[in-house]
Amino acid sequence: MESVSIRDVSLNFGAVRVLEKLNLDVMEGEFLVLLGPSGCGKSTLLNCIAGLLDVSDGQIIIKERNVTWQEPKDRGIGMVFQSYALYPQMTVEGNLSFGLKNQGMPRDQIRERIERAAKILQIEPLLARKPAQLSGGQRQRVAIGRALVRDVDVFLFDEPLSNLDAKLRSELRVEIKRLHQKLTNTMIYVTHDQIEALTLADRIAVMKGGVIQQLDEPHTIYNRPRNLFVAGFIGSPPMSFLDGEVMAKGNGFSFRLGEHEVPLAGYVAETELAPKQAAIFGVRPEHVEIHHEGDVPETALYPATVDLEEPMGADSLVWVSLGGHTLSARVDSSQRFRRGDKVRIGFNLSMASIFDQETEIRL
Amino acid sequence: MDPVRNRVDGGPSGPRPRRRFSRRNIFIYGTLFVVAVYYLLPLYVMIVTSLKGMPEIRLGNIFSPPVEITFEPWVKAWAEACTGLNCDGLSRGFWNSVRITVPSVFLSIAVASVNGYALANWRFRGADIFFTILIFGAFIPYQVMLYPIVIILREIGLYGTLWGLVLVHTIFGMPILTLLFRNYFTSLPEELFKAARVDGAGFWGIYFRIMLPMSLPIFVVAIILQVTGIWNDFLFGVIYTKPDLYPMTVQLNNIVNSVQGVKEYNVNMAATLLTGLVPLVIYFISGKLFVRGIAAGAVKG
Numbered sequence: 001m002e003s004v005s006i007r008d009v010s011l012n013f014g015a016v017r018v019l020e021k022l023n024l025d026v027m028e029g030e031f032l033v034l035l036g037p038s039g040c041g042k043s044t045l046l047n048c049i050a051g052l053l054d055v056s057d058g059q060i061i062i063k064e065r066n067v068t069w070q071e072p073k074d075r076g077i078g079m080v081f082q083s084y085a086l087y088p089q090m091t092v093e094g095n096l097s098f099g100l101k102n103q104g105m106p107r108d109q110i111r112e113r114i115e116r117a118a119k120i121l122q123i124e125p126l127l128a129r130k131p132a133q134l135s136g137g138q139r140q141r142v143a144i145g146r147a148l149v150r151d152v153d154v155f156l157f158d159e160p161l162s163n164l165d166a167k168l169r170s171e172l173r174v175e176i177k178r179l180h181q182k183l184t185n186t187m188i189y190v191t192h193d194q195i196e197a198l199t200l201a202d203r204i205a206v207m208k209g210g211v212i213q214q215l216d217e218p219h220t221i222y223n224r225p226r227n228l229f230v231a232g233f234i235g236s237p238p239m240s241f242l243d244g245e246v247m248a249k250g251n252g253f254s255f256r257l258g259e260h261e262v263p264l265a266g267y268v269a270e271t272e273l274a275p276k277q278a279a280i281f282g283v284r285p286e287h288v289e290i291h292h293e294g295d296v297p298e299t300a301l302y303p304a305t306v307d308l309e310e311p312m313g314a315d316s317l318v319w320v321s322l323g324g325h326t327l328s329a330r331v332d333s334s335q336r337f338r339r340g341d342k343v344r345i346g347f348n349l350s351m352a353s354i355f356d357q358e359t360e361i362r363l
Numbered sequence: 364m365d366p367v368r369n370r371v372d373g374g375p376s377g378p379r380p381r382r383r384f385s386r387r388n389i390f391i392y393g394t395l396f397v398v399a400v401y402y403l404l405p406l407y408v409m410i411v412t413s414l415k416g417m418p419e420i421r422l423g424n425i426f427s428p429p430v431e432i433t434f435e436p437w438v439k440a441w442a443e444a445c446t447g448l449n450c451d452g453l454s455r456g457f458w459n460s461v462r463i464t465v466p467s468v469f470l471s472i473a474v475a476s477v478n479g480y481a482l483a484n485w486r487f488r489g490a491d492i493f494f495t496i497l498i499f500g501a502f503i504p505y506q507v508m509l510y511p512i513v514i515i516l517r518e519i520g521l522y523g524t525l526w527g528l529v530l531v532h533t534i535f536g537m538p539i540l541t542l543l544f545r546n547y548f549t550s551l552p553e554e555l556f557k558a559a560r561v562d563g564a565g566f567w568g569i570y571f572r573i574m575l576p577m578s579l580p581i582f583v584v585a586i587i588l589q590v591t592g593i594w595n596d597f598l599f600g601v602i603y604t605k606p607d608l609y610p611m612t613v614q615l616n617n618i619v620n621s622v623q624g625v626k627e628y629n630v631n632m633a634a635t636l637l638t639g640l641v642p643l644v645i646y647f648i649s650g651k652l653f654v655r656g657i658a659a660g661a662v663k664g
Contacts, residue, residue, distance in 0.1 A: 071560075081557065084554075087559070102562055102568060150562075
């Protein structure tokens with residue numbers, strides 16, 4: 001069942017179109033991440049769902065209720081902000097009870113709700129403190145608690161981790177995931193951090209220019225990106241792109257890369273491949289195998305030269321040039337490569353991506 | 364080469380020695396001292412003169428301390444000095460000024476803070492035009508508006524009353540105060556406002572429960588601005604009120620500038636000091652509140 005449905009939503013700021021006929025269905029209990037570079041409209045979309053921004057066109061439906069014209073408080077949503085936005089002059093308890101008092105809830109019921117939320121979030125000892133006396137992680141829990149006490153259907157997160165340091169960020173990421181498993185509410189989470197997106201999401205919506213580029217499970221987004229933008233945006237270190245041409249060869253097809261021909265056996269095409277099609281070959285560093293000249297298995301066919309080695313701890317990134325193209329390969333850090341080494345590389349074609357050069361859509 | 368200074372062992376260690384009476388220090392502190400004396404001298408003369416009797420003043424030495432300290436001039440300035448037909452001193456003007464300043468300050472700040480809040484956070488249709496017009500008002504010279512306001516006050520029956528003057532002060536405080544509050548509210552994190560909306564607070568709920576408690580510093584600034592501005596006002600006071608409702612400044616002028624009889628310099632000095640006392644006290648007690656950061660903890664560290 002859909003928990004949140006966005007139907008043909010557009011939003012203009014004056015002449016600037018921020019969202020364009022956008023459609024999105026979020027399932028009950030799903031953790032959906034809106035991912036994209038800054039300015040792609042992801043936070044704007046979240047604010048539209050929350051009712052903090054009025055849409056120019058379209059409908060927003062939450063739990064089968066059309067809430068397009070409703071105030072934020074009546075939409076059954078709770079929101080966690082980037083700065084957490086705790087009310088500085090109130091205690092934690094005051095922060096949690098503020099929304100309930102505004103609803104006119106009786107006092108003993110408020111206390112009951114706060115106790116329950118504090119127990120789930122393990123913030124019982126903090127109830128009498130002011131936000132300034134809390135650590136980053138505690139503040140996040142209080143901010144989530146503020147949505148939790150109101151018993152909302154949908155949690156909206158607006159880049160809640162993006163101005164924390166790296167260590168705290170990974171800790172709180174795990175905490176959010178754990179909380180989602182415990183609460184099983186629908187959650188919509190905005191971020192520009194692909195690691196957060198890949199680790200947290202049930203499904204990711206990759207956005208650019210107010211349009212959803214691809215909506216899929218993290219695994220699919222990562223391995224079968226629908227277009228060049230998604231392929232380049234997701235993945236760190238990024239995918240290598242090599243310009244070339246699709247050619248007919250025997251019964252199948254191959255990809256011409258300069259003087260080399262890479263047979264496309266094993267590549268699962270999305271569309272009918274056509275010969276003489278200008279295309280882009282995309283391959284992630286971990287799907288490139290690389291061997292020193294000498295002990296070469298049969299799969300590694302193409303001679304290349306090492307430009308640079310970047311050790312990254314558990315593994316290293318090796319940059320090589322292959323007939324004028326530059327690409328990177330990920331290898332175990334026990335293998336060492338030096339600038340100028342002659343190597344042979346091979347591709348795992350079932351994990352590669354090929355895009356049309358003109359439309360930039362996956363072939 | 365200095366054999367001691369450049370030695371590695373036993374050479375300089377720890378803080379570098381500083382001379383207290385360097386040429387630089389003498390120059391800086393000397394200048395500061397002279398400037399301070401220059402500014403304090405008039406105040407000194409006023410205080411000293413206000414504590415002398417008239418015979419002593421006639422000796423002509425304005426810098427000499429009083430031989431015989433008398434508080435007679437202060438008492439006279441406060442309770443007995445004559446302006447026109449009234450001979451009850453500055454006390455009348457003082458209470459008039461209090462009755463003008465308190466409601467004017469309260470009203471102007473109450474209205475301007477809500478204005479600023481609405482302009483900063485609610486961005487209603489036409490907000491920008493409204494704001495531009497309001498700010499434009501701050502640049503129109505007062506002289507242009509004096510007479511039209513006389514007519515308006517006469518038509519609504521407030522001309523010559525304290526409430527008429529309060530109304531004028533409230534309106535003239537609006538542009539600068541609205542600007543002040545709007546800028547302050549804009550500087551508060553917008554997410555707090557959004558969070559409060561999601562929590563179901565309305566226009567007044569957010570204003571009183573979220574914005575006001577975080578705005579003590581700007582309210583103090585506004586109070587200082589308004590109290591000193593309205594207390595020191597002369598022009599509006601003399602135009603829009605009647606003699607027995609004149610504020611303290613107007614009455615001070617009438618005492619000091621009275622042309623009949625002997626010039627009582629000691630009484631004039633005491634009266635001037637009394638009039639200036641209120642803004643001075645305001646500055647002294649509120650100085651510390653200026654620098655209080657209150658939004659600490661709203662944003663993650």
